[in-house]
Amino acid sequence: MTDIVEELKWRGLIALSTDEEALRKAFASGPVxxxxxxxxxxxxxxxxxxxxxITMRRIQDAGNLPLGLVGGSTGLIGDPRPTAERVLNSKEVVAQWLGRIRVQVERFLDFEGDFAARIVNNLDWTAPLSAIDFLRDIGKHFRVGKMLSKDAVSARLNSEAGISYTEFSYQILQGMDFLELYRQYGCVLQTGGSDQWGNLTAGVDLIHRTEGVSAHALATPLVTKADGTKFGKTEGGSVWLDAELTSPYAFYQFWLNAEDAKVDEYLRYFTFRSREEIEELDRATREKPHLRSAQRALAEDVTTLVHGADQFRRVEAASRALFGQGDLAGLDESTLRAALAQLPTASVAQLAPYFELFAETGIVPSRSAARRAIQEGGAYVNNAKIEDVDAQPGRADLLHGRWLLLRRGRRTLAAVELVR
Incomplete structure (x- = not known):
């Protein structure tokens, strides 16, 4: 058991709270x-x-009871975005995605012991509800003026796109979720991101109006880059937890490339390392930033948490091998494919001299520049120096019969794929 409010505050995870002292007292007399x-x-x-x-797991580990809600009904509507109306997915697609997301949520919570987690689906209490009952029993407790003041709603109202009644009603559905979970399980706290604050407080207000009791909301900050812009997008899109959408290698590299100015924050947000460990890593970053000790610890912890220790070992080995610090030929095909997918790649129908392949990938500006790199001893294939300016690879040089890893200097990498 820990003072979870102090723990969350130290980690910087409380951006907004309805009543911090009341919440602290609730935890102290818990479980919540x-x-x-x-x-x-x-x-x-x-x-x-x-x-x-991860925040849910921290609160559970402090001796509290988590409910992981998967939105079978709210997923059919979609939380309003500030920019444009969502495209509604079919019921079949939403049901399929819900099953996948339920499995992901279950991986992070503990379903055994005194504080066992439970998964709930809001479609269970929304589907049987008639439109008339919804309007009479739930809708009458919401004031349109307050609903219009929500950030996403007001942004859409002031845009050309406007907002449909469908998305406008989302906050009522989420508020009803909180009320239903209060009635069924005695749930008195909802957590979420700070961009969800309006929806979180809608449930708090609804419980107070209908039940005459106080409930709590706690919002975590948005994860941002050092310049303050929203984080969570890479050049290839969102950083997904599904290995099919973001490979474990790409996931590992995402955290390994964290900015020095933000890595301490990410360690507090996304890892379970102690205050002493994180402070030591922060000192290491300031004193010897080139070693990237904090980034390596962050990438190890988060990749292991999401994809498991075995996948972490594979992607770390691949990361080292790409830069000549491990056995490139020993990497399994799927890990190598994922690693090379992050590099500039030239697809060729037949093998050609190395100077042509270097130019084809774009890591040198021309064939003559590639020749110079080879002559100066700064060109490598599969981590072996290319000695002959006119050398050409054979099929035996291909990794898994398919790829070549080219390197110029110490850190400029590219891949060649032989396509059949």
Whole structure:
């Protein structure tokens, strides 16, 4: 058992709270039943959801009872985005995605012991409800003026796109979830991201109006880059928790490339390392940033948490091997494919001299520049120096009969794929 409020505050995880002292007292006299919701508006959760899952586990480990809500009904609607109306997915697609997301949520919570977690689906209490009952029993407690003040709603109202009644009603559905979980399980706390604050407080208000009791909401900060812009997008898209959408190698590299100015924050947000460990890693970053000790610890912990220790060992070995610090030929095909997918790649129908392949990948500006790199001893294939400027690879040089790893200097990498 820990003082979970102090733990969350030290980690910087409380951006907004309805009443921090009241929440502290509730935890002290606990256990507190709490929930966080995850909508199947995509086939996988992403790094923003990961922060919520880890926060849930912290609160559970402090001796409280988590409810992981999968949004079978709210996923059919979609939380309003500030920019444009969502495209509604079919019921069949939402049901399929819900199953995948439920499995992801279950991986992060403990379903045994005195504080066992429970998975709930809001379609169970929404589907049987008639439109008339919904309007009479739930809708009458919401004031349109307050609903219009929500950030996403007001942003849409002031845009050309406007907002449909469908998305406008989302906050009523989420508020009803909190009320239903209060009635069924005594749930008195909802957690979520700070961009969800309006939806979180809608449930708090609804419980107060209908039940005459106080409930709590706690919002975590948005994860941002050092310049303050929202984080969670890479050049290839969202950082997904599903290995089919973001490979374990790409996932590992995402965390390994964390900015020095933010890595301490990410360690507090996304790992279970102690204050002493994180402070030591922060000192190492300031004193010897080139070693990237904090980034390596972050990438190890988060990759292991999401994909398991075996996948972490594979992707770390691949990361080292790409730069000549491990056995490149010993990498399994799927890991090598994922690693090379992050590099500039030239697909060729037949093998050619190395100077042509270097130019084809774009890591040198021309064939003559590639020749110079080879002559100066700065060109490598599969981590072996190319000695002859006119050398050409054979099929025996191909990794898994398919790829070549080219390197110029110490860190400029590219791949060649022989396509048949």
């Amino acid at each position: 039943t709490f929930y966080c919701g995850f909508d199947p508006t995509a086939p996988s959760l992403h790094m923003g959801n990961l922060l919520q899952l």
